[in-house]
Amino acid sequence: MLIDKLKYAQGYVRVRLYGYAPERFLNLCSNHDILIWNMEHVEGQYEFCISVRGVRQLRPILRKTRTKIVILERIGLPFALRRYRKRKVFFAGVALCCALIYGMSLFVWKIEVNGNLHETDSSILKFLEGKQVYHGLLKSKIDCEKVEEELRAGFSDIIWASVKLEGTMLIVDVQENLAANQQAASKQGEEDAPSDLVADKDAVVYSILTRRGTPYVEKGAEVHAGDLLVEGKNPVMDDNGEVASYQYCMSDADILGITEYSYEDTFPLWHEVKKFSGEESSAYGVRLFHKQGMLPHISHKFSAYDVVTDVYDVKVGETFYLPLSFWKETYKEYHMEREKYGQAEAKRLAEEKISEFCQELAEKGVQIIENNVMIVTDEKSCSASGTIRVIEPIGVRKATAMTGTGQEGPREDESDGDSD
Numbered sequence: 362m363l364i365d366k367l368k369y370a371q372g373y374v375r376v377r378l379y380g381y382a383p384e385r386f387l388n389l390c391s392n393h394d395i396l397i398w399n400m401e402h403v404e405g406q407y408e409f410c411i412s413v414r415g416v417r418q419l420r421p422i423l424r425k426t427r428t429k430i431v432i433l434e435r436i437g438l439p440f441a442l443r444r445y446r447k448r449k450v451f452f453a454g455v456a457l458c459c460a461l462i463y464g465m466s467l468f469v470w471k472i473e474v475n476g477n478l479h480e481t482d483s484s485i486l487k488f489l490e491g492k493q494v495y496h497g498l499l500k501s502k503i504d505c506e507k508v509e510e511e512l513r514a515g516f517s518d519i520i521w522a523s524v525k526l527e528g529t530m531l532i533v534d535v536q537e538n539l540a541a542n543q544q545a546a547s548k549q550g551e552e553d554a555p556s557d558l559v560a561d562k563d564a565v566v567y568s569i570l571t572r573r574g575t576p577y578v579e580k581g582a583e584v585h586a587g588d589l590l591v592e593g594k595n596p597v598m599d600d601n602g603e604v605a606s607y608q609y610c611m612s613d614a615d616i617l618g619i620t621e622y623s624y625e626d627t628f629p630l631w632h633e634v635k636k637f638s639g640e641e642s643s644a645y646g647v648r649l650f651h652k653q654g655m656l657p658h659i660s661h662k663f664s665a666y667d668v669v670t671d672v673y674d675v676k677v678g679e680t681f682y683l684p685l686s687f688w689k690e691t692y693k694e695y696h697m698e699r700e701k702y703g704q705a706e707a708k709r710l711a712e713e714k715i716s717e718f719c720q721e722l723a724e725k726g727v728q729i730i731e732n733n734v735m736i737v738t739d740e741k742s743c744s745a746s747g748t749i750r751v752i753e754p755i756g757v758r759k760a761t762a763m764t765g766t767g768q769e770g771p772r773e774d775e776s777d778g779d780s781d
Contacts, residue, residue, distance in 0.1 A: 371412060372437030375399075378407040380428030389422045408433065462677075469498050470529045471674065471682040477535050479518055485533065488515055497650065497684065500526055508533075528680030555609035555761035558591040560584040564618030564755050574612030584755075590616055593761035609761060618755035622722070624734050626714055627744045630707055633697045635667075640694040650684045663694040707743040711736045715745060728752040 378386060387407070390397060395418055400409035411419075416430075423429060445451060472489065474482045489495065492511050494503060505524040512522040512535065521536040558574070566582045574591040578584060593612040599605040642661035646653060668690055675685040702710065715734055722729060734747035 368412070369437050371414075372435070372439035373410050373412045374416060374432050374436065375408065375410050375434040376416075376430040376432050377403075378409070378428055378430050380423075380426065382426045383407055383428055386422060386426040386428045389426065390419075393418065393422070395419070395422075410436075413437075413439070465683055466529060466681065467499060467501070468529060468684075469500055469503065469526070469531045470496060470684045472496060472531045472533065474533045474535070477519075477537065479537050480516055480535075485512075485516075485535070488512070489533075494531070500529075503531065528678065529682045530680045554611065555593040555763075556611050556758045557589055557593045557761050558612050558614055558616065558756040559759045560586055560588045560590055560618070560755055561757045562586050562618075562620055562755060564620045566755075567617040567619050567752050569614060569616045571612075571614040573610050574614065576614065584618070590614070590756050609763075612758075612761075614756070616754065616756045617752050619730070619750060619752055620755070621748045621750050623748055624715065624718060625744075625746045626711070627742055628710070629742050630702045630738075630740070631699055632702070634700050635695040636698050637693055637695045642692040644690045644692075646688045646690070648686045648688075661692065661694075663692060665696060666692045666694050668692055702743070704738050707738050708736055711743050711745045719749065722749070722751060726753065 380386070383406075387397075395411070395415045397409045397411050397415070400407060419430065472486060472494075474485050477485060489508070492508070492515075494508055503524075503526065505526065508524045509522045512519055512524075512533070516535075518537045519535050520538045523534040525532050563585050564583075566578050566580055566584060568580055569576060569578065569590075571591055574593050575595055576591050577589045584590065591612040591614045594607040594609045596604045597606045597608060640661070640663070642659075642663070644658045644660075645656040647656060670688060670690050672686060672688045674682055675687075676682045715732070719729055719732070729749060729751050731750035732747075734745055734749065736743065736745045738744075
């Protein structure tokens, strides 16, 4: 492909060879390193392509072999330029177009945000605009490292950011850590305060691993909401085996419990559905730089319709966007009709809703071990009810009640040994 483009840029011709000794002519071309290609034997004569420079080297070889050539076609950029050499306006337009493309390549015309789940694209773009990073900004004015620091400082849930320029695009890649931030927020202001872990719901303890504090339950124990699971103080015994003091700490443990979630959902069998009539109306718009508007169109008024919008950005290649885009709005007419679910379809829909509920639990780190939901369908509605047994973390933090027994000792994480 590249060789073909180079040949076109240098220019070449397609010729027909005839005469006394064409085979000797071809051998001499090979001996003098004159390149010929796409050779064909047509009606006892040879046709092939040869560069313009090669044609100039053929005169002694033609005389020696008593052969002649006829130029059939001139191909390439030099011949095209010669053909249009008098069209000055055309070349001026080409030069102006190249200048405009170069000028527009100096600006950012598209900002793409990737990796965000909690923060929306619009909120990040609005934040960047407040930091003077917007569509149409000169690329030389963008400090990618500074923008990365501002994103991390401006959004508490963004722990990593990467900003780079490609063509006329500014690509912003971010990574969020919602769980870590929520955990840090829940512990804010509590790291220096002694605390217990108490049950936040009724459960059966599935497993417990205590790192700090005194556990009050073990595997298999039944607990109720508010029951103490791990106490945030450790007793310090004296030589007589009595409690001399306590070491207070912020309790830390991984506690899993078997709990139940109640599930109940009912929906009617008769429902309304959209029926599209097939009638459509289209409208077109254009955006140039920061100006946009709708093109003239014939309006069709529908009483009820859906709108589908397709946006087409004008670009050269994958990353060279231009400040021009078109969009198409398609209005699709519909009317509502009442339909009734069959028993099999209603059951399938109820099962899908149960699966969605279980999927939401799984996304929260809940392990489902038993599904006891029953589906019942009558003439009017479909009902699903029951319980779902799961294994999930239990325990919420609560301030430790101080005791007056003995002398209050140092916190566990600040003490190197037992107190006397």
